[in-house]
Every structure is written in structure tokens, then in C-alpha cells.
Amino acid sequence: MRLEGLRLTEGAACGRLLILTAPLSFYGGVDPESGVLVQADHPQHGACLSGRILALPHTSGSTVGSWTLLRMARLGTAPAAIVSATADAVLVTGTLAGGIVHLDGITVNAALDGCDALIPEEGEWLEVTDCGDVMIRRPLAGASGGRPDSHRVRTPGMSPAPETGASGGRPDSHRVRTPGMSPAPETAPASLLVPEDSPLILKLGGSLITFKQSPVPRVDFDQLGKLARLLAANLKAPAVILHGAGSFGHGPVARTGVLAKALDDDARRDWGRIQALQYQLSAIVCEALADAGLPVFPFQASALGHLEGGRFVLTDVDALRRALLAGFIPVLYGTPCFTEDPARPGIASGDDLAPALALALGFSRVVHLTDVAGVHTEDPRKNPAAPVIPWITAADDSTDLPPSSGSCRPTGPTVGWTPPSFADASRRGAPTDAPPRPSDGLTLMVTSHRSDAATATTTTDFDVTGGMAGKVKKLYDVAADGVTSWIVDGRDETAVAAALAGVPAGTVVCAKK
Amino acid sequence: MDRSLPLFALPATGDTPAHTRALHLITALCRVRRTDRVVPVASAHISGVSYWNLGPAGLEYLDELAATGRVRVPSTLNPCAFMPSAPPPWVTEEDARLQARVLAAYEAMGVTMSCTCAPYLTQPAPLFGTHLAWAESSAVTVANSLLGARTEREGGPGALAAALCGFTPYTGLHLDANRRPRVGVRVTARLDEPLRMGLLGAWYGRTLGDAVPQFLFDGPVEPTRTGWQALCAAIITYGGPALFHVVERTPEAATFPTLPAQVTVTDADLDDEAARLTDLQPGEGVDLVFSGCPHPVAGTQACFFHRDVPVAEVAGNAPWTLLAAPGDAATSVQGDAATSVQADAGTSVQADAGTSVQADAGTSVQAGRILTLPGGCPAVSPLPPEVKTIVTDSAKAAFYLRSRGYRVGLAPTQRCVELGSTGRWPHAT
Numbered sequence: 001m002r003l004e005g006l007r008l009t010e011g012a013a014c015g016r017l018l019i020l021t022a023p024l025s026f027y028g029g030v031d032p033e034s035g036v037l038v039q040a041d042h043p044q045h046g047a048c049l050s051g052r053i054l055a056l057p058h059t060s061g062s063t064v065g066s067w068t069l070l071r072m073a074r075l076g077t078a079p080a081a082i083v084s085a086t087a088d089a090v091l092v093t094g095t096l097a098g099g100i101v102h103l104d105g106i107t108v109n110a111a112l113d114g115c116d117a118l119i120p121e122e123g124e125w126l127e128v129t130d131c132g133d134v135m136i137r138r139p140l141a142g143a144s145g146g147r148p149d150s151h152r153v154r155t156p157g158m159s160p161a162p163e164t165g166a167s168g169g170r171p172d173s174h175r176v177r178t179p180g181m182s183p184a185p186e187t188a189p190a191s192l193l194v195p196e197d198s199p200l201i202l203k204l205g206g207s208l209i210t211f212k213q214s215p216v217p218r219v220d221f222d223q224l225g226k227l228a229r230l231l232a233a234n235l236k237a238p239a240v241i242l243h244g245a246g247s248f249g250h251g252p253v254a255r256t257g258v259l260a261k262a263l264d265d266d267a268r269r270d271w272g273r274i275q276a277l278q279y280q281l282s283a284i285v286c287e288a289l290a291d292a293g294l295p296v297f298p299f300q301a302s303a304l305g306h307l308e309g310g311r312f313v314l315t316d317v318d319a320l321r322r323a324l325l326a327g328f329i330p331v332l333y334g335t336p337c338f339t340e341d342p343a344r345p346g347i348a349s350g351d352d353l354a355p356a357l358a359l360a361l362g363f364s365r366v367v368h369l370t371d372v373a374g375v376h377t378e379d380p381r382k383n384p385a386a387p388v389i390p391w392i393t394a395a396d397d398s399t400d401l402p403p404s405s406g407s408c409r410p411t412g413p414t415v416g417w418t419p420p421s422f423a424d425a426s427r428r429g430a431p432t433d434a435p436p437r438p439s440d441g442l443t444l445m446v447t448s449h450r451s452d453a454a455t456a457t458t459t460t461d462f463d464v465t466g467g468m469a470g471k472v473k474k475l476y477d478v479a480a481d482g483v484t485s486w487i488v489d490g491r492d493e494t495a496v497a498a499a500l501a502g503v504p505a506g507t508v509v510c511a512k513k
Numbered sequence: 514m515d516r517s518l519p520l521f522a523l524p525a526t527g528d529t530p531a532h533t534r535a536l537h538l539i540t541a542l543c544r545v546r547r548t549d550r551v552v553p554v555a556s557a558h559i560s561g562v563s564y565w566n567l568g569p570a571g572l573e574y575l576d577e578l579a580a581t582g583r584v585r586v587p588s589t590l591n592p593c594a595f596m597p598s599a600p601p602p603w604v605t606e607e608d609a610r611l612q613a614r615v616l617a618a619y620e621a622m623g624v625t626m627s628c629t630c631a632p633y634l635t636q637p638a639p640l641f642g643t644h645l646a647w648a649e650s651s652a653v654t655v656a657n658s659l660l661g662a663r664t665e666r667e668g669g670p671g672a673l674a675a676a677l678c679g680f681t682p683y684t685g686l687h688l689d690a691n692r693r694p695r696v697g698v699r700v701t702a703r704l705d706e707p708l709r710m711g712l713l714g715a716w717y718g719r720t721l722g723d724a725v726p727q728f729l730f731d732g733p734v735e736p737t738r739t740g741w742q743a744l745c746a747a748i749i750t751y752g753g754p755a756l757f758h759v760v761e762r763t764p765e766a767a768t769f770p771t772l773p774a775q776v777t778v779t780d781a782d783l784d785d786e787a788a789r790l791t792d793l794q795p796g797e798g799v800d801l802v803f804s805g806c807p808h809p810v811a812g813t814q815a816c817f818f819h820r821d822v823p824v825a826e827v828a829g830n831a832p833w834t835l836l837a838a839p840g841d842a843a844t845s846v847q848g849d850a851a852t853s854v855q856a857d858a859g860t861s862v863q864a865d866a867g868t869s870v871q872a873d874a875g876t877s878v879q880a881g882r883i884l885t886l887p888g889g890c891p892a893v894s895p896l897p898p899e900v901k902t903i904v905t906d907s908a909k910a911a912f913y914l915r916s917r918g919y920r921v922g923l924a925p926t927q928r929c930v931e932l933g934s935t936g937r938w939p940h941a942t
Binding site for chain 2: 068088096
């Protein structure tokens with residue numbers, strides 16, 4: 001396996017990987033005489049850095065750290081090489097002064113700790129042997145301003161990579177690789193890297209545009225305006241925008257109980273009112289997006305398709321195609337919808353629509369803007385320190401389920417969720433014998449329901465359409481069809497810009513090949 | 514005018530080994546900062562002068578560079594721990610020798626021995642719009658904010674490399690786009706005292722981080738020159754940006770439209786900030802008084818040398834009063850009234866009270882002494898081992914001294930003079 005980065009100092013190195021899971025202050029954090037990590041609160045406290053290929057997120061603390069590294073190099077206790085995610089001047093000054101091989105822009109999965117690795121003389125990559133799965137975080141363009149638009153997109157078999165770096169691109173253009181010396185890169189699944197002009201489905205989470213906890217439908221105009229301007233500045237590709245319902249959907253659905261009720265005229269009126277509420281929200285969202293400069297055009301999903309076996313089936317894609325051809329950005333939204341059972345209307349959420357639209361329109365990427373930084377290893381509301389899983393690869397056959405290294409398995413907020421098999425995915429048309437999934441019956445979709453008396457009447461702290469686990473599962477399903485999905489925090493400008501540019505950010509769900 | 518060049522326009526190898534090393538570091542820094550352009554600099558200001566920050570490896574690195582390296586642009590030097598020609602009484606000869614070796618290495622490279630964190634006071638100030646490679650954070654903020662010059666906050670080696678090859682990475686505050694104000698801040702607090710300006714900087718950095726602010730000074734009183742220095746030093750020390758604009762007062766402010774005030778800073782905010790930065794309890798003894806961070810304009814420390822009051826009484830009960838100032842003869846602090854107290858270039862002057870005074874509880878202590886540290890900086894120098902508590906008029910100094918474990922009290926300059934005399938942190942007034 002190969003992890004590509006950016007070379008900061010010359011030279012080749014080989015050794016065993018030592019992966020630091022927290023930033024390190026070399027000054028005071030490492031004993032230069034022995035090479036041992038002595039920073040008391042560091043997770044890898046006590047590890048010996050000497051001779052290892054040291055992978056670390058970044059350095060912290062005093063600028064004197066440069067001289068600690070130099071001293072280690074002079075004493076022979078330095079690491080064989082340093083692989084950093086984001087280097088700073090302190091680190092590179094130290095590695096350059098000490099002649100320590102240094103690659104930047106690479107995050108190494110902690111599961112690879114102890115694997116053998118090497119950095120070839122002229123290579124800008126880390127070669128890891130005997131390993132499970134890896135994550136890469138590509139370098140983003142300068143932290144101070146600039147879009148991350150300079151990253152070369154690689155596809156398997158293309159070697160060397162086409163030089164698409166325009167101005168502000170990777171500053172290593174003097175290093176030309178010949179086809180002979182660089183085999184096809186096998187660093188990341190190719191589907192992880194998508195050209196920035198490839199069309200996309202962009203889902204705006206309901207919690208970003210409304211006050212989701214509000215007991216009455218309420219738009220978060222500030223957040224919506226910010227988001228609209230952010231999208232207007234960064235959206236360069238043809239797109240279909242979906243938005244969630246937030247407090248316009250989940251509260252009313254739960255309050256009226258339409259999902260559980262028999263379909264009488266009373267229930268029909270509720271369904272109709274809920275649909276009408278969605279018109280209102282979409283009108284406000286479209287207005288904000290248009291104000292920001294985006295050529296949006298609203299569509300109603302329940303007029304274009306229906307739910308079948310819990311999946312949204314897009315029966316009329318022609319109107320959307322024509323809108324896209326005419327240069328519009330169609331806007332759809334989660335909405336009540338008819339199903340194969342005339343007595344049971346359902347709800348097609350934005351998360352249901354996204355994969356259906358991607359597949360029907362032939363788009364290869366979906367970007368989900370949410371109010372969390374990505375898929376966390378634990379529920380971030382319970383454990384704020386839970387790290388974000390950088391990527392989840394969907395296997396290409398039923399036996400090769402998500403990588404066995406624990407850190408790559410989505411262990412999202414739903415307990416007991418089992419990854420679907422792809423044999424199952426291929427029988428999409430006949431879902432009757434499929435194992436139960438969150439989308440199989442709308443009553444199963446309530447993931448949590450706070451019902452304590454004090455808050456039940458004023459708060460609707462739940463999601464009737466599946467929450468994060470449901471979202472991931474749906475993305476995982478379409479990944480096998482070549483659709484790469486991003487889950488990023490819609491309030492994080494850098495992450496949104498990266499995701500729209502096709503660069504890994506937040507959590508990326510993609511096919512393995 | 515964009516004077517930047519692509520990185521490949523620089524030679525792959527330099528004229529000398531030191532030049533080559535400098536080019537390599539600039540190239541690596543360009544990659545770290547994700548740019549492929551560099552810009553020529555008009556001057557460099559180099560930090561990393563105190564031996565206690567460099568250590569043996571850092572000194573070795575400097576010696577290697579000094580063997581063949583010569584600076585290509587006018588370059589100035591940050592304060593050292595103390596001038597080795599006039600060490601304070603608590604350092605050893607070995608300390609002085611090591612500090613002297615650091616200075617000798619820089620001198621061999623052609624760096625001006627300014628030994629100040631305020632090179633804009635001792636050298637011709639940078640012109641509006643010129644690109645610089647400056648390392649001292651307070652000077653970087655002064656250059657960007659008050660002078661309209663352009664520099665990133667370089668590290669010591671990065672600034673030295675820029676000095677040796679004449680270029681710096683073209684990123685960050687060198688670019689127009691990053692100099693735009695992001696947050697409008699209306700300041701109604703009075704800013705009549707340098708410490709208040711420092712507290713404003715500390716408050717901003719702590720609460721609003723590194724977004725470039727556009728201040729509107731709406732308070733009753735104008736800041737002084739020392740006040741501006743205090744704001745620049747504090748804002749970046751406490752996590753703020755290396756650039757701010759003040760409507761109608763700083764040179765680039767007119768370039769940008771006035772933002773609506775999103776935040777208002779009142780006197781109460783600054784009072785809270787002062788309390789937050791003070792560790793001393795009422796009645797606690799003061800071991801050392803420190804003024805002169807950043808190095809001030811000549812003459813501003815004269816209040817420590819009263820015309821009519823004998824030095825002994827001014828120095829009073831605090832064992833030490835340290836006054837830091839540029840290491841340059843022309844601007845070093847002159848106690849114009851105290852004729853016996855003169856800071857010549859490289860000569861530290863001790864105004865020895867020479868008398869014992871009676872402290873409380875009948876304990877006899879040595880009377881305090883005023884010591885100027887021309888070219889020095891107590892934040893990076895060894896201090897007398899018995900010192901535990903320090904009173905200072907600088908929010909920046911408070912930050913660094915606290916991080917070294919001292920208990921610190923913040924007081925306006927005039928109060929510092931009085932506290933030096935009483936030797937006690939006062940009870941609440």
C-alpha cells in the first residue's frame with residue numbers, strides 16, 4: 001500500500017512505523033539523549049522514536065522543538081523519517097537541519113502501527129507493507145485562503161498523473177516522474193478522489209437550515225444565509241441540491257403520528273399539510289440560495305417518483321435532466337411520498353433521495369452537509385472526543401465487508417447495526433427477502449425518542465428518518481455502484497470547500513475499487 | 514505591485530553552503546505553506562538569540578551557517594537574554610560566554626546587533642507595502658498593522674534563511690486577500706494607558722482568536738505610542754492575528770469598508786481581563802518589577818528615575834526592578850534625572866540602593882535595585898533564583914513569565930513604580 005504525500009526533505013528511509021495519535025511537542029516532549037517520548041500526557045508516552053518512521057498529526061509547543069530534533073539527529077537518536085499530516089515551520093526546520101527524511105500531507109491509520117514501511121529515495125510516498133486499510137488526507141491548499149483546487153486527481157492506470165495543478169498548485173513541479181519509475185498508484189481507492197467538476201448531489205441537512213429542536217417549524221436564517229454564500233463561492237460543478245426538513249418535518253410527523261395512523265381523511269389532511277409545510281421551507285431555501293447567486297429551481301420529489309420497499313424510485317428523471325441541461329440547479333427536499341401500498345404513504349427523506357438521484361442521473365458523488373464533522377467512532381453527543389472516521393470503504397463483494405481493522409468499521413449511533421451484504425444490494429428490486437434494514441418500514445426508523453415528561457411536549461429530539469446510522473447505511477449501499485459520498489460539517493468552510501472540490505474531508509464513503 | 518516569483522526562479526544551489534541551506538529551508542517552508550511562489554524581502558528580523566532558547570544544537574546550527582553565510586538584506590536581531598558584556602549579577606561566566614557565542618555567530622553573518630524586539634524604533638522603519646521576513650511576533654504585528662508593511666510571523670530559522678537568500682514564501686499576510694478585516698470591534702473602553710491597550714489585545718486574542726479585526730476606538734482617550742506597541746504585542750501573544758486595522762488610525766484601514774460592529778469592548782471587559790491575568794494575592798510580596806516589554810521609545814521609562822527622589826527610595830522594597838530596552842546606544846534608556854543611572858551600549862547599570870531597609874516583621878532585606886537590561890529580555894533570560902513573584906506593566910510579559918511558572922501581577926507603569934517602592938501587591942482599592 002502506498003500513501004502519497006509531499007516531500008519536504010530529501011532522502012530515503014525504511015523502518016517500522018510508529019504512529020502518534022496526538023500532536024507532539026519535541027521541546028520537552030522528547031528526551032534527545034535517549035530518543036524516548038517523555039511528554040507525560042501523550043498517548044504514546046514511553047515510546048522510543050529512534051530509527052522509527054514516525055507518523056504524527058503535527059507538532060505543538062515551543063519553536064525550540066527544531067533544535068531538539070537537530071540534537072537528536074546529531075546524537076543518533078532521531079527517527080529514521082517523519083511523516084506528518086500538517087507540518088509547520090518548527091518541524092521542517094528541525095528535519096531539514098537534522099537531515100531527517102520528511103514527508104508531509106499524510107495521515108496514517110493508527111492500525112498500521114508497527115508495520116514495516118519505506119520511503120524511496122525519489123518518491124513522494126510512504127510504502128507500507130503488510131497492512132490492512134489506510135486513510136489519506138490530502139494536503140489542502142494553503143491554510144490561509146485559497147480553495148483546495150490544486151489537487152491532482154488520479155485514476156488507476158494513469159501514470160504519471162496528469163499535471164493539472166494550475167497556479168497555487170503543488171510546489172513540486174520541478175520533480176518530474178517518468179512513466180517507467182512510477183507504477184500505477186495504489187494509494188487510495190480511486191473513487192476517493194473525484195474531479196471537482198464532476199456533477200454532484202448536494203444534501204443540506206435539516207439541522208443546518210432549521211432549528212431542528214424547535215417544537216414549531218423555524219428556519220435558521222443566519223445559518224442558511226451563510227451556507228448559501230459558502231455554496232455560491234465553492235460550487236463549481238453541475239449539481240442537484242436536496243435539503244432536509246428539520247423542524248418542518250420531524251416534529252409535525254411525530255406530533256400528528258401519521259406514520260402509525262390508519263389512512264382516513266384525518267390522516268390524509270395531516271399528510272397534505274405536512275407536504276404543504278415542505279413547500280414553505282423549500283421556498284425559503286430557494287430564495288436564500290438564489291439570493292446568494294445560485295441558479296436554483298425547485299422540484300417536488302413526490303411528483304417524480306415513489307417509495308418501493310423503503311427505497312425511492314425515480315420514475316421521471318426527464319424533467320430534472322432538462323433542468324440540468326438548461327443550466328439550473330434543481331432543488332428537491334425530503335417529503336411525504338406514495339408507496340407501493342396505497343394504504344401507507346411514506347416519507348422520502350433527503351437521504352433516500354440522494355442515492356436514487358445519483359444513480360438515476362449517473363452522478364458519481366454525493367456531498368452531505370450535516371451538523372457533525374463526519375461519522376464518529378462513537379456518538380459525538382455522548383463522547384465529544386470521539387474521532388471522525390476519515391473514510392469507509394464499501395467492499396466490492398459480499399465476503400469482503402468493511403475492513404476488519406476496527407477503526408474503519410462504522411460504529412455509529414445505532415447499536416447492533418450490521419453491514420449489509422452486497423449480494424443483497426444486487427437484489428434491490430426484490431427486497432422482500434432482504435434482512436431488516438432501517439429503511440424497511442417507517443416505523444423502524446425512529447432511532448431515539450426522548451420521552452421524559454419534562455421535555456416531550458416542547459422538544460422533538462429525534463429523527464424519524466434514520467439519523468447518522470441510516471445515512472451511512474444508505475451511502476454504503478450506493479458506494480458499490482461507484483457513488484462516492486462525503487459527510488462533512490456544513491458550518492466548516494474548509495471542509496465544505498474540500499468536499500465540493502472532490503478532496504477528502506469529514507468522512508468519505510466510497511467503493512474499494 | 515506583485516513582486517513575487519515562482520519558486521523555480523530561485524537557484525537550486527546557492528553560492529555557499531549556508532546559502533544553499535537557506536534556499537532549501539525556504540523551499541521546504543513554501544511546501545509546508547502550500548505555495549510555489551516567493552517574494553523578495555526588504556529586511557529581516559531574526560529571533561532565536563537567547564542561548565536558553567537555542568540550546569547546544571541551535572548554537573551548533575548557527576555556527577555552521579556563520580562559517581559561510583552572509584545576509585543579503587538588512588537584518589536586525591531580537592533581544593538576547595542579556596548583553597554578555599554586562600551580565601546581570603545572577604548569571605555565571607559560562608552563561609555569558611555561551612550567550613556571547615550566539616551573538617558572535619549572528620555578527621559574523623552580518624546581522625546588525627540591534628538586540629531589540631522593536632527594530633522599527635532603532636532602524637529606519639519599513640515602508641508601506643514592503644515585504645519583510647520578521648520573526649518577533651510583536652514587531653510583526655507592528656509592521657503589518659501600524660506601518661502597513663507585509664510579513665508573516667516567521668520563526669527564527671525561517672527569518673534567518675530569508676535574510677541569507679533574500680526571499681520568503683509568498684503566503685499569508687503577504688497576500689491582499691488575507692489582510693481584509695473579518696470582524697468589526699467597537700472599543701468604548703478607555704485606552705489612556707499602555708496597559709489598557711495590552712489588555713485589549715489579550716482580550717481579543719483570547720475571545721476572538723486569529724480573525725483580522727477592524728477596531729473602532731470610540732473611547733474617550735487616545736492611545737499613546739507605547740500603548741500601540743502594547744496592543745500589538747498582546748494581541749498576537751494571546752492567540753490573535755498578526756494584523757489588525759483601526760478605523761481612521763492605521764494606514765491600511767481606509768482600504769477596506771467599515772464593518773458593522775459585531776462586538777463591543779467595554780471598560781468592564783478590560784478590567785476582567787486584568788483580573789484574569791493577575792495571580793498575586795493582596796498583600797503578597799513582590800520580588801521583581803519588570804517594565805519594557807516590548808522595548809519602549811527612549812525616555813518612557815524615566816518615571817522610574819524621579820528627579821527629586823533618591824534612587825534608593827524608588828527602588829524601595831522590591832528586590833529587583835528590571836527595565837528592558839533596545840540594545841542600541843542611541844535609544845537605550847536614559848534616566849535623565851538620575852545622573853548616576855545611565856545605560857550605555859552594552860553596559861548594564863546598577864543603581865545600588867546600598868542601604869538596608871527594614872521590612873515588615875522585623876526582617877532585614879537588601880534594598881531593591883534598578884537594573885536596566887539593554888538588549889535583553891527577562892522573558893527569555895535567567896532570573897535570580899529567589900524570584901517567585903513579578904509585577905509587570907505588559908500583558909505579553911505576563912503571558913511568558915506565567916508560562917515559566919512565575920506568579921505575576923499586572924499594573925500600569927506608574928503603579929509598577931510604586932509597587933517597586935512598597936514591595937507588596939496592594940489590597941483591593
